[in-house]
Amino acid sequence: MAERLRDIAHVSAVELFTPVLDESVRFFVECMAMEVVDRRGDSVYLHTWDDYERFSLKLTASETSGIGRLWVRARSPEALERRVAAIEETGLGQGWSKDEPAYGPVYHFTDPDGHPFGLYYETQRYVATDESRPSLKNQAARFPGRGSNVRRLDHINFLASEVPSNEEFVSEALTGRPSEQIILDSGVKAAVWYTFSDKSYDVVYTRDWTGSKGRLHHIAFATDTREDILRAADVFLEAGIHIETGPHKHAIQQTFFLYVYEPGGNRIELCNAGARLLLAPDHEVVTWTEAERAKGQAWGLKTIESFHTHGTPPIAEAEWA
Structure with missing residues (x-):
């Protein structure tokens, strides 16, 4: 059997759309401790303090x-070439761009559900200023x-209209490997967690649950400790930020978490997964059943209903009913 390639190094940065750009920027700077590193047109670029790359988050007015x-x-120029060829075979490629700073x-390409991706190798590293030099x-x-x-x-x-086609794409075109999954009693695959x-x-x-394509459930930022998340809850409280649920501990992936809505309406998670790594090269996917998921979190309060219904962009009931 051919050795499985791992051509993607890591998830680098993400773009969020927000109808209140200034408020969203203030949230990520003041409450999440990020640094604004660039502004271009209707977009603001922000950096998390230990990211080696120039930016971690792009906020765009919408x-x-x-x-x-x-x-x-990608892990190398050669890995980039291999992945581009594989993506083009799927028909989801959109071509090359040099627009990002x-x-x-x-x-550029999309997954089968329409979520936009950008794949690259060459990058500019973050350069600390006098104020940010460690x-x-x-x-x-x-x-x-x-x-x-x-x-x-x-x-x-990501929220997806259906999981399997996206699962196959991430596995085959992007060389991701599944770590955990949820399979319902009907045999429907409800969720898959992938690692690069x-x-x-x-x-x-x-x-x-709406059957829509291309929506977001949440993006997550890592803290060093659980105590950071507990303190963050107080920070959000004082700032008037909506805390949706947590701090609790997920059963799946064992993540200690807190979910909030940033001012633009997107769900943000603060997470701390401790030292849990997948070091086994032959890791077997952990499958959770519908009955096991019905038990809720590993510990903490019952999962709030909005966690299953809120996604962005929002969809009116008339659009999916």
Whole structure:
């Protein structure tokens, strides 16, 4: 059997659409401790303090909330070539772009559900300013010491009209490997967690209960400790940010979490998965049943109903009923 390639290094950055750009920027700077590193047109680029790349999040003004492009970095120029060829075979490729300020050539494509991606290898590393220069040379910027102090972008959870086609695409075209999944009693696959690295997951696809395509469930940023998340809850409370649910612990992936809505309406997770890594090269996918999922979280309060119904961009009932 041919050795399985792992051509994607990591999830790099994500674009969010927001109808209140200034308020969203203020949230990520003041409550999430990010740094604005660039502004271009209707977009603002922000950096998490220990990201080696120039930006971690792009906020773009829009009439409504929602998800823009997700950028992923290839492991090498050769890996980039292989993945572009594989994506083009699927018919989902859109061609090359040089529009982003921090990357070399970026290959644009979508997954089967229509979520936009950008794949690249050449990148510009973050350069600290006098104000952000760290004392330790092995981190990107100084520890901000404010808000929730998120260290990096951790993962993204896409909503999908149906999971299997996206699952096949991530596995075959992007060389992701599944770590956990939910299969309902009907045999329908309701969700799959994928990893590109040794982290337990980087990209998640969850079935959209509306049947819509191209929507977002949440993006997640990693903190160093659970205590950071507990303190963040107080930060959000004082800032008037809507806390949807948490802090609790997920059974799936064992993630300690807090979910909030940023001012534009997109769901944001603060997460801490501890030291859980997938070091086994022959990891077997963990399958959760409908009955097991009905038990809710590993511990904490019952899962709030909006966690299953809220996605962005929002969809009126008349559009899917």
